[in-house]
Amino acid sequence: MPKTALVILSSPRKGSNSSALGQAVAEGFTRAGGEAECLDLSRLDIKPCLACNACQRNGGRCAQVDGMFNVYPKIKTAAVLVLATPVYWFSMSAQLKIFLDRCYALLAPTEDDAPPLAGKTLAAALSYGDKDLDSSGARNAIRIFEDICHHCQAAWGGFVHGSATERDTFVNDQKILGKARALGKKLFGS
Numbered sequence: 001m002p003k004t005a006l007v008i009l010s011s012p013r014k015g016s017n018s019s020a021l022g023q024a025v026a027e028g029f030t031r032a033g034g035e036a037e038c039l040d041l042s043r044l045d046i047k048p049c050l051a052c053n054a055c056q057r058n059g060g061r062c063a064q065v066d067g068m069f070n071v072y073p074k075i076k077t078a079a080v081l082v083l084a085t086p087v088y089w090f091s092m093s094a095q096l097k098i099f100l101d102r103c104y105a106l107l108a109p110t111e112d113d114a115p116p117l118a119g120k121t122l123a124a125a126l127s128y129g130d131k132d133l134d135s136s137g138a139r140n141a142i143r144i145f146e147d148i149c150h151h152c153q154a155a156w157g158g159f160v161h162g163s164a165t166e167r168d169t170f171v172n173d174q175k176i177l178g179k180a181r182a183l184g185k186k187l188f189g190s
Contacts, residue, residue, distance in 0.1 A: 003188060005029045005036040005080035007125075010096035012042045013086075015167040018093075021125035021160055022084025024177040028184025029080070036184070037078075039071065041095040046071075048098050055105035060116075062105045071099075075106065080121045080157065080187045083145060087128035090137025092144070100148070107152070115152050121190045122149050123157035125180060129165040136163070157187050 007026045009019045019040070026036035044067030054063035062068060075081065083100075085092040092100075106116040124145050128136035138161055149156045160180045162170060170176050 003034040003080070004078045005034055005082060005184070005187060006074050006078035007036055007038045007082040007084060008096065008099060009038055009040045009042075010083070010085045010093045010099065012093070012095060013167060015171070016086060017127035017162065017164045017167070017170045018084045018086045018125055020168070020170040021127060021162065021176065021180045022082060024180030025082050025084070025123070025125055025160065025184040025187070028181030029188050030184075031181065032185040032188035034080075034188045037074065039074070041099055044068075044071070046095075046098055046102060049101040049104060056108045058108070059110060060105045060108035062102065068099075068102045068105075072105065075103070076116050078120065080123065080190070081117075081154075082123045082125060082184075082187070084125040085127075085141060087126055087136050087138045087141060090140050092141045117148075117152035117154045119153070119155075121155045121157040121187060123183060123187055124159040124161075125183075126159060126161040127164055127170065128161070129163065131163060133161060155190065157190055158183060 029036045046067040130136035133139045162176045
């Protein structure tokens with residue numbers, strides 16, 4: 001069975017730059033020999049976590065049956081998880097934050113006690129409207145992703161990023177897309 005990657009596209013905008021980067025990471029991963037699936041959160045009805053802790057009492061089964069229901073198995077089977085997000089208000093998109101909050105269910109105690117993200121590789125693709133990682137707040141999102149890796153015993157696979165304010169800016173930018181494809185190839189080898 002080939003190595004798999006799940007690329008989470010979290011922009012609410014069509015033609016988003018973060019989605020272009022995420023799709024290019026997936027392309028690099030598949031060109032290297034893996035299988036990648038891009039999952040567009042804007043097409044799923046994912047409700048915020050209720051903080052009811054039902055998932056922690058029920059072996060990771062969330063009390064809510066919504067768009068996340070079919071995503072949990074994909075996360076569990078993927079070797080690589082790529083988070084593609086625009087930077088809004090100095091961090092990730094609200095869609096990605098809700099998705100990550102709902103991943104709390106994956107931390108529930110299981111029969112084998114192995115954290116579901118342990119041994120996986122996590123990476124990111126970020127677009128932002130300011131001049132660099134620090135002034136845009138992208139560094140804040142990266143820090144959160146690194147903290148998630150540490151907490152969940154996952155490996156940090158790195159990130160690709162770029163500045164753009166208009167839709168479709170990265171679609172024809174072969175330099176930034178090349179960097180994203182290179183990240184995908186690297187992630188396949190990780």
